Amino acid sequence: MFGYEFYVDPSRCIGCQSCVEACEECETHRGVSMINFDYLDRHEMAGTAAYVCWHCEEPTCAMVCPADAIKVGEDGVVRSALKPRCIACSNCVLACPFGIPKVIPEYEQMMKCDMCYDRTSVGKRPMCATVCPSQALSYVKPEEIARRREEPENVFVFGNQSVKTRVNMMMPPGTDAVSIDVVDYMWEGHLGQAWK
Amino acid sequence: MAKLAASPEELRKRFGPHLQYAPPGGWADESRNPAEKLVKTHCCFCGQQCGIQLKVRDNRVIGFEPWEEFPFNRGKLCPKGVKRYLQSGHPDRLLDPLLRDATDFRKAAWDEALDFTARRIREIQQQYGNDAVAMYGGASLTTEKSYLVGKFARLAIGTRHVDYNGRLCMVSAGVAYKLAFGVDRSPIPWSDIPKADVLFIIGSNIGDCSPITTDYVWRCRDRGGKLIVADPRLNPISRNADLFLPVRPGTDLALLKGMLHVILRDGLEDKQFIAEHTTGFDAVKESVAAWDPQRVAAITGVPPENIEKAAYWIAEAERAIALHARGLEHQSKGVENCLAVINIVLATGHIGRDGCGAAMITGQGNGQGGREHGQKCDQLPGQRQLTDPAAREHVAKVWGIAPDELPQPGLTAAEIMEAIHRGEIKALLCMCFNPLISLPDANYTREALEKLEFFGVIDFFLSETAQHADVVLAGSLQEEEEGLTCNVEGRVIHIQKATDPPGNARTDTSILCELARRLDRGKYFPFETSRQVLDELREASRGGHADYYGITYERVDEQMGLFWPCPSLDHPGTPRLFEGGVSFHEDGKCRFNVTEWRESGDPIDDEFPVYLTTGRVVSQYLSGTQTRRLGGLVDIYPEPKLEIHPQLAVRYGIADGDLVTITTRRAEITLAALVTKTIRPDTVFIPYHWPGNKSANRLTHRTLDPRSKIPEFKVSACKLRKAEAQV
Numbered sequence: 004m005f006g007y008e009f010y011v012d013p014s015r016c017i018g019c020q021s022c023v024e025a026c027e028e029c030e031t032h033r034g035v036s037m038i039n040f041d042y043l044d045r046h047e048m049a050g051t052a053a054y055v056c057w058h059c060e061e062p063t064c065a066m067v068c069p070a071d072a073i074k075v076g077e078d079g080v081v082r083s084a085l086k087p088r089c090i091a092c093s094n095c096v097l098a099c100p101f102g103i104p105k106v107i108p109e110y111e112q113m114m115k116c117d118m119c120y121d122r123t124s125v126g127k128r129p130m131c132a133t134v135c136p137s138q139a140l141s142y143v144k145p146e147e148i149a150r151r152r153e154e155p156e157n158v159f160v161f162g163n164q165s166v167k168t169r170v171n172m173m174m175p176p177g178t179d180a181v182s183i184d185v186v187d188y189m190w191e192g193h194l195g196q197a198w199k
Numbered sequence: 200m201a202k203l204a205a206s207p208e209e210l211r212k213r214f215g216p217h218l219q220y221a222p223p224g225g226w227a228d229e230s231r232n233p234a235e236k237l238v239k240t241h242c243c244f245c246g247q248q249c250g251i252q253l254k255v256r257d258n259r260v261i262g263f264e265p266w267e268e269f270p271f272n273r274g275k276l277c278p279k280g281v282k283r284y285l286q287s288g289h290p291d292r293l294l295d296p297l298l299r300d301a302t303d304f305r306k307a308a309w310d311e312a313l314d315f316t317a318r319r320i321r322e323i324q325q326q327y328g329n330d331a332v333a334m335y336g337g338a339s340l341t342t343e344k345s346y347l348v349g350k351f352a353r354l355a356i357g358t359r360h361v362d363y364n365g366r367l368c369m370v371s372a373g374v375a376y377k378l379a380f381g382v383d384r385s386p387i388p389w390s391d392i393p394k395a396d397v398l399f400i401i402g403s404n405i406g407d408c409s410p411i412t413t414d415y416v417w418r419c420r421d422r423g424g425k426l427i428v429a430d431p432r433l434n435p436i437s438r439n440a441d442l443f444l445p446v447r448p449g450t451d452l453a454l455l456k457g458m459l460h461v462i463l464r465d466g467l468e469d470k471q472f473i474a475e476h477t478t479g480f481d482a483v484k485e486s487v488a489a490w491d492p493q494r495v496a497a498i499t500g501v502p503p504e505n506i507e508k509a510a511y512w513i514a515e516a517e518r519a520i521a522l523h524a525r526g527l528e529h530q531s532k533g534v535e536n537c538l539a540v541i542n543i544v545l546a547t548g549h550i551g552r553d554g555c556g557a558a559m560i561t562g563q564g565n566g567q568g569g570r571e572h573g574q575k576c577d578q579l580p581g582q583r584q585l586t587d588p589a590a591r592e593h594v595a596k597v598w599g600i601a602p603d604e605l606p607q608p609g610l611t612a613a614e615i616m617e618a619i620h621r622g623e624i625k626a627l628l629c630m631c632f633n634p635l636i637s638l639p640d641a642n643y644t645r646e647a648l649e650k651l652e653f654f655g656v657i658d659f660f661l662s663e664t665a666q667h668a669d670v671v672l673a674g675s676l677q678e679e680e681e682g683l684t685c686n687v688e689g690r691v692i693h694i695q696k697a698t699d700p701p702g703n704a705r706t707d708t709s710i711l712c713e714l715a716r717r718l719d720r721g722k723y724f725p726f727e728t729s730r731q732v733l734d735e736l737r738e739a740s741r742g743g744h745a746d747y748y749g750i751t752y753e754r755v756d757e758q759m760g761l762f763w764p765c766p767s768l769d770h771p772g773t774p775r776l777f778e779g780g781v782s783f784h785e786d787g788k789c790r791f792n793v794t795e796w797r798e799s800g801d802p803i804d805d806e807f808p809v810y811l812t813t814g815r816v817v818s819q820y821l822s823g824t825q826t827r828r829l830g831g832l833v834d835i836y837p838e839p840k841l842e843i844h845p846q847l848a849v850r851y852g853i854a855d856g857d858l859v860t861i862t863t864r865r866a867e868i869t870l871a872a873l874v875t876k877t878i879r880p881d882t883v884f885i886p887y888h889w890p891g892n893k894s895a896n897r898l899t900h901r902t903l904d905p906r907s908k909i910p911e912f913k914v915s916a917c918k919l920r921k922a923e924a925q926v
Binding site: 014015016017018019020021023024025027028030033034045046047048049050051128130133134135136137138150151152 | 220221226227231262263265267272274275276277278280281282406407410411413414417420421433434435436438439817818831832835845855873874875876877
């Protein structure tokens, strides 16, 4: 749908998993949900996050695919692996910095969120963003998102890799980029300074 | 005769719950074929009544499509709404009436089942009197069916004892709003919520229990609105609050009195509104004089400065809305709690303008419409009082009887079960109610059911309660019969028929009418369609507060819902009540009501030192009769866990995942622990949707609010120990 963008806002997520349940209704992957859903740390808080594929400008999954099976459409949507080409090697699964692609064993194919190509191509919003009751997943025009407290951000830094995405993360105002450096989370005493 | 016909395991094997994951025909095959039609209707579950389009083929619902044009939810759905369609064609669905002998349920023909039901009702009435038979209805029924339940019980059975499971849901708020405003309805359309400058949510876990309302809350915050949440748990809404008040279970009234104390102490009240639009202010002012923040803090566990802050934010806001739900209402002082919210709203003049008000968040699907037209024990259609001679005369005339033929008010839902236990009520006809799971003190409920001399059930699945029945009449799902419901806002909406009942199952309306005929009262039940029932209901409600005279299916479709009161066919409906501060009382004034503090009916002590509170999870609905059969929903939260704070858990040596035995003064159950910092360390939480030895309501107690007769589900005393056997 022209002029619409996708926004993910975990601060608004209520953990209902409506997106997870609705995703498997889609025509192109019936019975298989492509939503990634996590309790961030249920022992510490009720926070949850539901997210779709971030649809990178330069998708790592496509770069590492040995079979050239992962294509980006003219609309910027990164598609599931092409069935005739995919060899189900899981390179993409291992390489994606967001942990999005899944290899479905029974289909021997990598499948992922294609932003409901079957819906958006006929003027409907993606299923998950349509049903989400809490604005955690939204497919709206930028002028609508501008009315929110949070601000959209679409540059993610993973160590030396900087990834620009089609899908936006809603951030508290004043945040430039999302840093998800694994080293920051590691126990220093174990592997020492070898990483730095 | 009402003991189980077979072992629970055997019954489970035959009648479920079995988990349905895929639509009829399976994901890959038949269900890929396109739908024959898309039916614009509403979700069958909670009081939000979200608009949804059901895909139908071959008399089955095969999927759904969001309905983005419907203004309340704009296509949004919670997981229950997403998976609701899987009930159509569910393997557990009852396709024939069932009759029970000593050892088994067997399929029966309709004539045999209906004749048996009618005969047993009359035999018991001849032996013990008319009121020895009681009837239960439910708030998931359409408004037409709810109306029929009230009429059927009083006219066909001829008993005074008819009540419904909304008694476990909305009645505290209902009593309070009638006392304060003269009418029982949410005063505001939900479109007012984003306009508020301050939103005060107390006793309502919106994310889990009314998920779509989250959208309105976030829109309010995006406009700059501040969010205050009072709850014993840091749930998905309260973790975003600008001010979180972690109130101790059962002490909400103290918190509310303290907030009003601050408002009046500092002269923050709206003196002009109080003078022009209210009565009873002075007595209420006096009643909160002793409730200073220090005292309130000691009782509630909320810091005194935050009590002050909450009071100031609300009082100084140009517009404020207070929303409350079962957390406030499921207490033995549930009515007082709601009145205390209303007192704050009245004192600050936050009512009758856009972006202002107090509102209950209705829980059950037709929690609003189901409580308006006569299935409550003291009520006649149009929200009329059964004791009011003018109301009796009006309704008797519509029904073609003498006013004296109308029984007087009977017992409420929980009291009916107690009368059964005492042996005073001998027979029960139950429709759309699963009291074995939803009433408190479940072992007591089971004992009562086992004492019944006759127990008939009208339902579409064999619920845990229905397993005790002598006869089960296979009824209809929501999408199998046309009708109206009324959503959380007071918006009357149209449930479209999508399919016929499958197999030999029948519509609930036709079952009641056939039964009435066999009770020799058929002339009062000549209905062949829901439309005919609605036409009579419109007349019966005419002139009452819940006036539906101007409401037709066509008008509802045209306007995407119509808010009552709607007294004539050209009336636009009434989205916001009490405009200009004018209530439904004869003098037009809003009434302050004095609230009296008292302890819970099941107080903590040295032996039972921990508060137990119960509630819901987002993926299950009420007693789980429907949602425990839907695979995707069960996977989200498969069985109840005990939520416990690490500070409390460590005292008992409990680690996450350990089995914990929870004991109250009535029973004990054993559940796995979810150790989490999102709950007060003096409180544990268990969701109540499950049966048997995982049933939270085995633990709860039967203390009722004296006016609303709602049970105190939200406050019990318990003790904990790590279970001896760990799996």
